[in-house]
Amino acid sequence: MIFLDAAATTPVRREVIEAMFPYLTGDFGNPSSHHELGERAALAIGRARSDIAELLDCRPGEVVFTSGGTEADNLAVKGIALARRAARASRNRVLISALEHPAVQESAEYLARMHGFQLETIPVDRSGLIDGDIFSSMLDDDVALASVMYANNEIGTVQPIAELAALAAQHGVPLHSDAVQASGWLALKLPALGVHALSISGHKFGAPKGVGALILRSRTLAEPVIHGGGQQSGLRSGTENVAFAVALAKALQLAEQEREAAFERVSRLRDDFIDSVLSRVPQAVLTGARGAQRLPSIASFCFPGTHGESVLLELERQSIICSSGSACAAGSSEPSAVLLAIGLSAEVAQSAVRFSLPSAVSAEELAQAADAVVAAVRNLGRLGR
Structure with missing residues (x-):
């Protein structure tokens, strides 16, 4: 064969399995527990978050672990748009590219259907590329969020994300980018890209299915999508999956090296x-x-x-x-x-x-x-x- x-997916790398194995066996503690076993789990989560932050040139507190790219996209699109409109009611527009993954498309449609946002599609040319002038003409102070996929999963087109992020910044508009397919192939240093939020998914580069992250820049307003115990600074409640967080960090480290x-x-x-x-x-x-x-x-x-x-x-x-x-x-x-x-x-x-x-x-x-x-x-x- x-x-x-x-x-669609990649096999889990052996090095990743070895890195995560201790947290599926002996170090199985809940990282929210205040005893030695829990503290070891919390330490592992912290190391994984710091490792990812170093690789992506962001702060550890900007790394939010999720169940994958779909959840990360949902948190970015819904969370940022809702929070920014709550801060100013006139921010009622959401822009997404014509090539977005259903996780972004359907999140934006949910905002339009259930919360009254005005959803607008950024057109692309026959190669799938966004024209910067057209994108710029769609931006104004009433845009709550723009979301543009870094690299498309069907046709492979890579967008000029840094250029688009700079245009959005001129209007004070945060740009989210679904970088699920870009991971392992393209540079993901956040300062160079200029985005406010970036989604990744581990099983695209050698981690298990069921783990990803949203990198959410500091001071970017976002409402949580999942509520509960207040883990991860309240942005994503639920007991953290320690083994999979460790796996994500290890897989990303290996992918970046290669x-x-x-x-x-x-x-x-x-x-x-x-x-x-x-x-x-x-x-x-x-x-x-x-x-x-x-x-x-x-x-x-x-x-x-x-x-x-x-x-x-x-x-x-x-x-x-x-x-x-x-x-x-x-x-x-x-x-x-x-x-x-x-x-x-x-x-x-x-x-x-x-x-x-x-x-x-x-x-x-x-x-x-x-x-x-x-x-x-x-x-x-x-x-x-």
Whole structure:
């Protein structure tokens, strides 16, 4: 099997399992308990928070552990918008890009439906990129929050986040960025990015499923989404998952150590794979931006005249594991909102196939995958001989 669905999830790294194991066994204490076992757990949480803060160039108190990227997005979008409107009633607008993950999209729709916010979509071009001038024209003092995904999970387009954050700052608007797919591939130093909030999810870079974090800059107003015991400065109540927090910190540390070398190597392999598919499947359409404006790990195509699910089945018969888009939309019969947003027709959008590359992918595996794509489309009767 050749696994090319790393945007959906990655295996837990052995080093991560070893780091978290003590907190699943002997050091199992509740970090809120005031005895030795609890204090050891609290110390582990504190070290994990400090390690993540050092890697992201933020303060330890700005790291809020969550159950994953979805919860982090919910806390950022709902929490910041509600708190800022509570501070000033005229802040009633929420801006999100046309490419956002459902966790951001549906959180924003909830604000519009249940709290009367005005939701507006920031358009993108055919590559999926936001135009800074258009974004700037949408900003004013009544915007409670803007949210722009750093790197898209379906087409791989990387947004100029630092530029957009600077534009938002001119109007005093906090920018949240879903960096779930960017983690492990792109630099996430917060001062350089300029964002007020950043979401990450551990299982995208070698930690277990079920842990993530929201990095929320100091003095950024936010209402909690989960209420209870007041843990994590009241921003996210509930007994902290010590073992998974340790796992997140270790996985992020390993990913950052390997990031630059992986970026360069996988970018070259990705480009070779894209060129091979485009040259051998004449009707193939590459989706997303090219070069540095694309994640190294994403090669996404539409194959007009086919159905994406049919191509996937053909590829799986040849031991190539990939997807038709976001794992969060698996099983949906609707065309991808991301592909519609970049101007593709519904029919073409339903022919989408996404290859998301692990950092350890080899040239031989991608050559085999390219051969499988050609064979799959031919077997469906769509490739001219």
